[in-house]
Amino acid sequence: MSKLNNLEKILPKVEKPARYIGGEINAVVKKDAEIKARFVFAFPDIYEIGMSHLGMQILYHALNAENDIFCERVFAPAQDMESIMREENIPLFSLETKTPLMDADMIGFTLQYELSYSNVINMLNLANIPLMCDERKEAFPFICAGGPCAFNPEPLGEIIDFFILGEGETVNIEIMKRYILWKETGRTKFEFLKEISCIQGVYIPSLYKPRYDEHMKLIGMDKLYEWAPEKVTKKIEGDLDAAFFPEKFIVPFIDIVHNRAMVEILRGCTRGCRFCQAGVIYRPVRERSVEKIEEITHQLIKNTGYEEMSLLSLSTSDYSKIEPLVSSLMEKCRNENISLSLPSLRLDSFSFKVLDEVQSVKKSGLTFAPEAGTQRLRNVINKSITEEDIFNGAENAFKLGWGTIKLYFMIGLPTETYDDLDGIVNIAKRIIDIYYKIQDKKNRKLKITISTSNFVPKPHTAFQWFPMDDMETLSSKHQYLSEKFKKMKHITFNYNDVRTSFLEAVLARGDRRVNEVLIKAWKSGCKFDGWREHFDFDKWQQAFNDVGIDPGVFSCEKWDYDDVLPWDHIDVGVTKEYLISENEKAYEETFTDDCRNGCTDCGVNRIFECK
Amino acid sequence: MYKYLFQFTKTDYMKFISHLDLMSTFERAFRRADIKILYSQGFSPHPKLSIAHPLSVGISSTSEYMEVEIEERKEGLEILSRLNDVLPEGIRILNCKEMIEKKKSLAALVEYAAYDISFHIEDIEQDVLIKTIEDFLSEIEIIAIKKQMKTHTIKQVDIRPFIDAFELTKYSQGVATITAIIKTGSNGNLNPELLMQSFIESSEIKIDPNEIKIMRTELYFVKENKRIPFSSIN
Numbered sequence: 050m051s052k053l054n055n056l057e058k059i060l061p062k063v064e065k066p067a068r069y070i071g072g073e074i075n076a077v078v079k080k081d082a083e084i085k086a087r088f089v090f091a092f093p094d095i096y097e098i099g100m101s102h103l104g105m106q107i108l109y110h111a112l113n114a115e116n117d118i119f120c121e122r123v124f125a126p127a128q129d130m131e132s133i134m135r136e137e138n139i140p141l142f143s144l145e146t147k148t149p150l151m152d153a154d155m156i157g158f159t160l161q162y163e164l165s166y167s168n169v170i171n172m173l174n175l176a177n178i179p180l181m182c183d184e185r186k187e188a189f190p191f192i193c194a195g196g197p198c199a200f201n202p203e204p205l206g207e208i209i210d211f212f213i214l215g216e217g218e219t220v221n222i223e224i225m226k227r228y229i230l231w232k233e234t235g236r237t238k239f240e241f242l243k244e245i246s247c248i249q250g251v252y253i254p255s256l257y258k259p260r261y262d263e264h265m266k267l268i269g270m271d272k273l274y275e276w277a278p279e280k281v282t283k284k285i286e287g288d289l290d291a292a293f294f295p296e297k298f299i300v301p302f303i304d305i306v307h308n309r310a311m312v313e314i315l316r317g318c319t320r321g322c323r324f325c326q327a328g329v330i331y332r333p334v335r336e337r338s339v340e341k342i343e344e345i346t347h348q349l350i351k352n353t354g355y356e357e358m359s360l361l362s363l364s365t366s367d368y369s370k371i372e373p374l375v376s377s378l379m380e381k382c383r384n385e386n387i388s389l390s391l392p393s394l395r396l397d398s399f400s401f402k403v404l405d406e407v408q409s410v411k412k413s414g415l416t417f418a419p420e421a422g423t424q425r426l427r428n429v430i431n432k433s434i435t436e437e438d439i440f441n442g443a444e445n446a447f448k449l450g451w452g453t454i455k456l457y458f459m460i461g462l463p464t465e466t467y468d469d470l471d472g473i474v475n476i477a478k479r480i481i482d483i484y485y486k487i488q489d490k491k492n493r494k495l496k497i498t499i500s501t502s503n504f505v506p507k508p509h510t511a512f513q514w515f516p517m518d519d520m521e522t523l524s525s526k527h528q529y530l531s532e533k534f535k536k537m538k539h540i541t542f543n544y545n546d547v548r549t550s551f552l553e554a555v556l557a558r559g560d561r562r563v564n565e566v567l568i569k570a571w572k573s574g575c576k577f578d579g580w581r582e583h584f585d586f587d588k589w590q591q592a593f594n595d596v597g598i599d600p601g602v603f604s605c606e607k608w609d610y611d612d613v614l615p616w617d618h619i620d621v622g623v624t625k626e627y628l629i630s631e632n633e634k635a636y637e638e639t640f641t642d643d644c645r646n647g648c649t650d651c652g653v654n655r656i657f658e659c660k
Numbered sequence: 661m662y663k664y665l666f667q668f669t670k671t672d673y674m675k676f677i678s679h680l681d682l683m684s685t686f687e688r689a690f691r692r693a694d695i696k697i698l699y700s701q702g703f704s705p706h707p708k709l710s711i712a713h714p715l716s717v718g719i720s721s722t723s724e725y726m727e728v729e730i731e732e733r734k735e736g737l738e739i740l741s742r743l744n745d746v747l748p749e750g751i752r753i754l755n756c757k758e759m760i761e762k763k764k765s766l767a768a769l770v771e772y773a774a775y776d777i778s779f780h781i782e783d784i785e786q787d788v789l790i791k792t793i794e795d796f797l798s799e800i801e802i803i804a805i806k807k808q809m810k811t812h813t814i815k816q817v818d819i820r821p822f823i824d825a826f827e828l829t830k831y832s833q834g835v836a837t838i839t840a841i842i843k844t845g846s847n848g849n850l851n852p853e854l855l856m857q858s859f860i861e862s863s864e865i866k867i868d869p870n871e872i873k874i875m876r877t878e879l880y881f882v883k884e885n886k887r888i889p890f891s892s893i894n
């Protein structure tokens with residue numbers, strides 16, 4: 050059945066063997082004779098997570114739409130599979146043709162979260178590919194990476210040959226086309242890198258060398274070649290209607306995290322929350338037209354057979370024609386007997402009218418993301434939701450008979466005090482009061498989930514200079530809230546592991562020295578760091594010790610405006626001056642309005658057109 | 661409402677798809693083929709599609725059966741070809757016919773299943789293998805150890821009454837195929853892997869359980885004390 054003859058023998062021994070078999074509906078298989086280059090899209094987490102990622106579906110089909118390019122997939126094998134693969138000497142292989150990754154021309158990792166970096170390394174190793182760029186001689190495939198985390202590429206800068214900053218739909222194809230030409234002329238790998246260095250969005254770390262002072266503080270990035278670009282500017286798609294969107298999705302056999310067809314209706318967000326990286330890197334906002342969305346929906350339903358359809362964006366309600374769009378899609382879905390889900394919808398009167406008809410919401414309940422417990426702190430982070438919005442929303446929902454509410458908050462935000470934590474408790478109390486006023490005693494089934502995450506400063510945001518809380522401070526805050534919520538009925542309180550967030554911060558703001566730590570940590574057994582059962586913080590600390598780096602410098606230290614940031618040579622469009630002014634406004638607790646109501650001069654329009 | 665009986669294969673990599681995943685694979689395939697199937701009423705409607713007897717993950721089949729209720733009447737051949745156009749490799753509809761008579765559900769009909777079980781063996785004469793099989797069958801009781809998934813306990817069962825046939829049907833180049841017909845369904849069920857485990861334990865032949873390939877070839881119901889293959893259902 051495959052080029053790996055012992056695969057069939059080991060599959061019966063592993064959990065969910067369908068993770069490794071490929072052959073799903075709409076998966077693409079091309080013959081060797083038809084193609085000129087082979088790309089493997091690598092997702093550094095398990096199948097169920099990677100397959101839920103819309104970006105993978107888009108980029109996979111975009112590349113495969115080119116006749117002479119073949120894009121295959123690979124995911125991180127789960128523990129049981131990895132052990133057997135290592136025992137039986139089975140190298141990491143692509144799902145489509147079960148070809149060892151080593152035989153690909155290019156392997157592209159998507160970096161969706163920092164905690165998957167150790168998996169990138171582990172996957173390269175499972176593929177028998179040397180980890181460091183300079184160990185990979187001419188015969189090895191090129192290793193590239195993209196996704197939001199690529200906007201601070203430095204922590205993987207010695208492992209990844211080149212990064213793609215921004216949106217990959219067209220730039221991936223351009224790179225592959227150049228690759229095919231390069232391959233035909235038989236020049237060195239370096240010459241290929243030189244050639245693509247002029248493509249917008251391509252960053253090649255080996256063309257730059259970080260400079261440190263005597264305390265190992267980063268003080269500059271030196272170009273090693275005259276022709277290397279001073280700064281690398283991100284690449285984005287212009288018009289979303291013209292951008293590639295697949296008419297079919299790969300439909301998995303097994304249940305995955307988001308098992309449904311999805312249409313992206315809007316890219317980017319104009320609200321300007323100061324902690325949010327997505328809001329910066331996807332600027333400016335672009336919309337897909339209602340007609341185009343309808344057309345895509347039609348095709349997707351027909352080609353996937355999915356029983357559920359979902360709209361995707363950072364903020365569904367910000368879509369300018371949301372009412373006509375939702376009405377038309379609801380009708381279409383009703384006719385086809387499939388359900389429509391509308392995530393990240395703001396709760397105005399229109400939404401309630403719609404949501405009441407959408408089954409899935411009744412089951413899973415309402416969600417709000419105030420992110421902070423007081424209006425003061427919400428001004429600091431520039432989150433525009435008010436308490437009125439939440440309470441009105443809750444009241445409307447309870448009147449419709451729903452009883453499940455989920456609220457998201459961040460802990461450890463800049464300037465946070467215990468008053469702000471009390472604010473979270475007060476919001477929960479008020480919601481309970483509202484519920485009690487509406488529902489009579491007999492049918493009280495209220496369930497409130499307070500889900501908190503730990504604030505982690507992200508590159509290219511207004512808070513990029515700000516430290517995260519140290520681990521003790523965060524833990525006491527969790528403790529404090531736990532105690533309060535323990536005494537309250539109807540509430541489930543969730544929080545994230547502080548050590549995991551600490552590592553996330555280090556990897557998010559790290560510089561090139563982190564590469565060595567990553568390799569050390571991986572050697573001592575670190576992988577799947579985002580999975581509680583695998584995460585081993587002691588090993589990470591050991592790795593930092595061995596390399597002689599204080600991780601706190603990256604996570605818990607406040608940086609100055611004139612410090613050189615590890616990502617200063619990356620241009621996301623939004624200027625540093627704007628981020629500084631936003632950071633200042635945060636301290637002044639001043640709100641910056643949504644830029645749809647008037648340009649606030651973030652600088653992205655220097656390079657891209659804002660509509 | 662029109663009820664159809666489907667016969668289909670589940671081979672190659674598709675043997676690694678679980679029963680539940682196979683159901684959703686079919687549900688989506690019907691939608692892709694633009695054939696509307698019926699759903700149960702209620703809060704979470706499920707499709708009126710049922711498979712005669714679940715196949716364990718790792719076992720292939722040349723002959724599975726399911727019944728599906730469809731909104732509009734169509735030619736069996738048309739449904740068959742429309743589905744085959746949109747099914748993954750390894751799942752093929754072999755037959756599709758409308759069931760006119762009202763019958764018990766397919767699941768309730770199942771009494772026996774036939775399997776081809778093949779494995780590698782070395783240095784054993786065919787006669788010896790046949791003799792070993794005969795010895796195995798001649799035992800009055802064959803006690804197998806069954807792990808109870810739910811209670812995590814171990815139960816001893818006599819599987820001899822569940823074995824209707826167990827014979828060597830092919831032996832060449834070190835690969836032996838045993839054809840077994842065993843009790844299947846709600847009136848007594850023997851799983852072919854347990855059968856092979858007992859056989860390996862009772863005989864002294866070395867067979868690597870990981871190398872055994874099992875293929876279901878037919879399901880049977882019983883009428884007037886006769887075993888009748890599902891393929892003859894009208």
Ligand code: SF4
Binds near residue numbers: 319332650
């Ligand atoms: S340039 Fe102005 S309109 Fe464009 S994204 Fe920035 S703030 Fe908004």
